Amino acid sequence: MKRYRIALQEGNNLHLDQLEDELADYFRGKLKEFKVKMDVTGTAFEQKTWEELLLIPYGQTRSYSQIANLLGRPNAQRAVGRANGANYLSIVIPCHRVIQANGNLRGYGGKLWRKKYLLELEQGLKPEA
Known part of the structure; x- marks a missing residue:
């Protein structure tokens, strides 16, 4: 069982309410960039990778090697993949936008x-549920 580095409390939470609203708008195709404040923890490399993921525009993709190059680590494609796997806000920090250099889909913890x-939704296609 994977353990996440977050603390959960019962009751209303303005951040979770905002996230819920933003996710609903995202799935309706009305939201292209999340505004909810995030305080994510990870290694320095994970955090830098996640920052790069946040720069990938809605409806576009980047390859693992492109992300590695943007990080100044051209041989770190696998490390980028591991950082994606450690991302526990996988729609908000859009690791689904990272694909193989040949255009194939690979390595998404959510199947x-x-x-x-998600990619079809962002490209304005009618995704099959």
């Missing part, structure tokens, strides 16, 4: 059919 669904 590849979900990655395909």
Whole structure:
């Protein structure tokens, strides 16, 4: 069982309410960039990778090697993949937008059919549920 580095409390939470509203708008195709404040923890490399993921525009993709190059670590494609796997806010920090250099989908903890669904949603296609 994967353990997440977050603390949960019962009751209303303005941040979670905002996230819920933003996710609903995202799935309706009305939200292209999340505004909810995030305080994510990870290694320095994970954090830098996640910052790069946040720069990928809605409806576009980047390859693992492109992200590695942007980080100044051209041989770190696998490390980028591991950082994606450690991302516990996988729609908000859009690791689904990272694909193989040949355009194939690979490596999504939420299952590849979900990655395909999210990419099709963002490209304005009618994704198959």
